[in-house]
Amino acid sequence: MLLAGAGVPVRVFERHDRVGGRTSAIETAGFRFDLGPTFFLYPQPLRAIFAAVGRDLDHETKLVKLDPQYRLLFGSGGEISASPNIESLQREVARFSPPDAEAIPRFMAENRTKLALFKPCLESPFSSWRDVVTPRMLRLLPALRPWNSLDAELGRYFRDPRVRLAFAFQSKYLGMSPYKCPSLFSILSFLEYEHGVFHPIGGCSAISEAMERVLGDLGVPIHLNEPIESIQFDGQRATGVVTRSGHYSARAVVVNADFAGAMASLVPDRLRRRWTDKKLAKKQYSCSTFMLYLGVEGRDELPHHNIYLSTDYAGNIDDIERKHVLSDDPSIYVQNACVTDPGLAPEGCSTIYVLAPVTHQHPNVNWQTATQPFREKVLGQLSKLGFADVETRIKVERVITPDDWARHGPIYRGATFNLSHNLGQMLHLRPRNRFEDLESVYLVGGGTHPGSGLPVIFESARITSRLLLEDLGRSPSLVGLDTLAVPAEARG
Numbered sequence: 149m150l151l152a153g154a155g156v157p158v159r160v161f162e163r164h165d166r167v168g169g170r171t172s173a174i175e176t177a178g179f180r181f182d183l184g185p186t187f188f189l190y191p192q193p194l195r196a197i198f199a200a201v202g203r204d205l206d207h208e209t210k211l212v213k214l215d216p217q218y219r220l221l222f223g224s225g226g227e228i229s230a231s232p233n234i235e236s237l238q239r240e241v242a243r244f245s246p247p248d249a250e251a252i253p254r255f256m257a258e259n260r261t262k263l264a265l266f267k268p269c270l271e272s273p274f275s276s277w278r279d280v281v282t283p284r285m286l287r288l289l290p291a292l293r294p295w296n297s298l299d300a301e302l303g304r305y306f307r308d309p310r311v312r313l314a315f316a317f318q319s320k321y322l323g324m325s326p327y328k329c330p331s332l333f334s335i336l337s338f339l340e341y342e343h344g345v346f347h348p349i350g351g352c353s354a355i356s357e358a359m360e361r362v363l364g365d366l367g368v369p370i371h372l373n374e375p376i377e378s379i380q381f382d383g384q385r386a387t388g389v390v391t392r393s394g395h396y397s398a399r400a401v402v403v404n405a406d407f408a409g410a411m412a413s414l415v416p417d418r419l420r421r422r423w424t425d426k427k428l429a430k431k432q433y434s435c436s437t438f439m440l441y442l443g444v445e446g447r448d449e450l451p452h453h454n455i456y457l458s459t460d461y462a463g464n465i466d467d468i469e470r471k472h473v474l475s476d477d478p479s480i481y482v483q484n485a486c487v488t489d490p491g492l493a494p495e496g497c498s499t500i501y502v503l504a505p506v507t508h509q510h511p512n513v514n515w516q517t518a519t520q521p522f523r524e525k526v527l528g529q530l531s532k533l534g535f536a537d538v539e540t541r542i543k544v545e546r547v548i549t550p551d552d553w554a555r556h557g558p559i560y561r562g563a564t565f566n567l568s569h570n571l572g573q574m575l576h577l578r579p580r581n582r583f584e585d586l587e588s589v590y591l592v593g594g595g596t597h598p599g600s601g602l603p604v605i606f607e608s609a610r611i612t613s614r615l616l617l618e619d620l621g622r623s624p625s626l627v628g629l630d631t632l633a634v635p636a637e638a639r640g
C-alpha cells in the first residue's frame with residue numbers, strides 16, 4: 149500500500165489462495181476463524197498506513213474495543229477480569245494483593261515514559277551497531293534496564309507472582325518466556341491497558357482483506373496461489389523472481405515470507421554472508437503453537453478472550469523452551485469470538501479457537517503420534533475455563549501443529565513468532581529491513597526489525613518502505629513517511 153501509494157509499480161505474489169498469511173481466515177461450513185492473531189493492539193501504525201494512501205482504517209474495518217479485554221484464570225488459584233478501566237483493574241488485583249493494586253498507576257506512568265522514549269527506535273531502521281551506540285540509546289538505558297528480565301522488572305511493582313504474570317504473559321505474543329524476555333517488553337501489557345485490545349469484526353483477517361481491497365483500488369496485481377520459487381540474482385543484486393508463470397523482473401524484491409524459511413528456500417546459500425544456512429540453524433527461535441479451531445453448537449456465555457495459565461507456569465515455559473516436551477498441564481488461550489461477533493458462525497452455533505504454546509519443531513516431539521493425545525489434553529483444559537461439554541458439540545474441527553506451520557507457512561521449524569526476541573537477535577542484530585546480505589532485497593514482517601506481532605510488523609512496513617523509496621530516489625514524503633525520520637539529536 150505504501151509503495152503503491154508513492155507511485156511505485158508493485159506486484160504481490162502469495163503462495164496461498166487468500167491474502168493475509170498468518171493473519172488470514174479459515175472459512176468452513178459457515179464458520180469463520182482467524183488462523184493466527186486474534187488480539188489487535190495499538191492500531192496507530194496501521195491507521196497511519198491507511199491514511200498514507202488516503203483511506204481511513206476505521207471506515208475500512210470495524211474495530212470493537214473489548215472490556216474486559218480478557219479473563220485470566222490461574223491454575224494456582226484465582227482469576228482476573230482484565231479491564232482497560234484502571235480502577236476496575238485495581239479492584240480485581242486488590243483481591244490478590246492490595247499493595248500490587250496500588251502500584252498499577254506507577255507501572256502505567258513509568259511505562260508511558262518508557263514507550264515514549266523507545267518509540268523512535270521502533271520506528272527507525274537499525275543498520276549497524278552505530279545506530280545502537282548513540283547518546284540517545286545510552287540515555288535510554290536507565291529507563292529500559294535491558295539487563296532485567298520482564299519478570300524481574302515487574303517485581304519492581306508487583307509482589308504476587310500471579311499479578312506479575314498478569315502483566316507478563318503477553319511476552320508469549322512474541323513467543324517468549326517472561327523469565328527470559330527483555331524487560332523492555334513490559335510495554336506490551338501497558339499498551340493493552342493504555343490503548344485497548346480490539347476485535348475487528350470478521351476477525352483480524354478482516355484487516356488483511358481490507359488491505360487487499362485497497363490494493364485493488366490502487367491497481368496492484370495480487371497473484372494468489374503463485375508461490376515465488378526463487379529470487380533471481382546478478383551477483384549479489386536481486387533482479388526479479390521466478391514463479392510457475394515465468395520470470396518477473398524487478399528493481400527490488402521485498403520479502404514478507406518467514407525470514408529463515410525464505411532464505412533457506414529462495415536464496416542460494418553461497419550468496420549469503422551473515423545469514424547462511426549454517427548460521428540460521430544456530431539462531432534461537434520462538435515457540436510454536438498447537439491450534440484447535442472448533443465450530444460448535446450453542447454459545448458459551450464467557451468472555452471473548454480467556455487465558456488459562458498453567459499451575460506451574462514456569463515449568464510449562466521450561467517444557468516449551470528448554471526441555472522441548474509437551475506439558476501435562478499446558479497453558480491455553482481460548483477465543484470465544486461470537487459473544488462479540490455472532491456473524492462468525494451459523495445461527496445457534498459459535499466458534500471456539502484454542503491456542504496452546506508448544507515447542508517449535510524438535511526431535512523430542514513426534515506430532516504424528518502426539519497430535520491425538522495432545523488434542524484430548526487441550527480439550528480437557530477447556531473445561532477448566534468453563535467451556536462445558538465442548539467435545540460433544542463439535543460440528544467442524546481443524547487442528548494445526550508445529551509441523552503444519554512448518555509445511556504450509558512455510559515457517560522455519562514451525563516457530564510461529566520468528567527468531568526469538570532476545571537482545572542478541574534484536575535491533576541491528578536482527579535481519580535488517582534493507583537486507584544486509586544482498587542488494588535490492590528488503591525484508592518486512594516478523595523476521596526483521598522491530599519484530600513479531602501485528603503493530604510492529606506494520607511498523608516494519610513503514611520502515612522498509614521508507615528505505616526502499618529513498619533507494620529508488622523517490623521522496624518518502626509522498627506517503628508521509630518522512631515524518632518517521634528520527635531527529636538528528638536522537639541519532640547522536
Ligand SMILES: Cc1cc2nc3c(=O)[nH]c(=O)nc-3n(C[C@H](O)[C@H](O)[C@H](O)COP(=O)(O)OP(=O)(O)OC[C@H]3O[C@@H](n4cnc5c(N)ncnc54)[C@H](O)[C@@H]3O)c2cc1C
Nearest residue numbers: 162163169170184185186187375376405564593594601602
Ligand atoms: C497462532 C498465532 C497467534 C498469534 N496471535 C497474535 C495476536 O493475537 N496479536 C498479534 O499482534 N500477533 C499475533 N501473532 C503474530 C502475528 O501473526 C505475526 O507477527 C504476523 O502475522 C506475521 O506476519 P508476517 O507478515 O511476518 O508473516 P505472514 O503473515 O506469515 O506472511 C508471510 C506471507 O508470505 C507468504 N509466502 C511465504 N512464502 C512464499 C513464497 N515463496 N511465495 C509467495 N508467498 C509466500 C505466506 O503465504 C504469507 O502470506 C500470532 C501468530 C500466530 C501464528
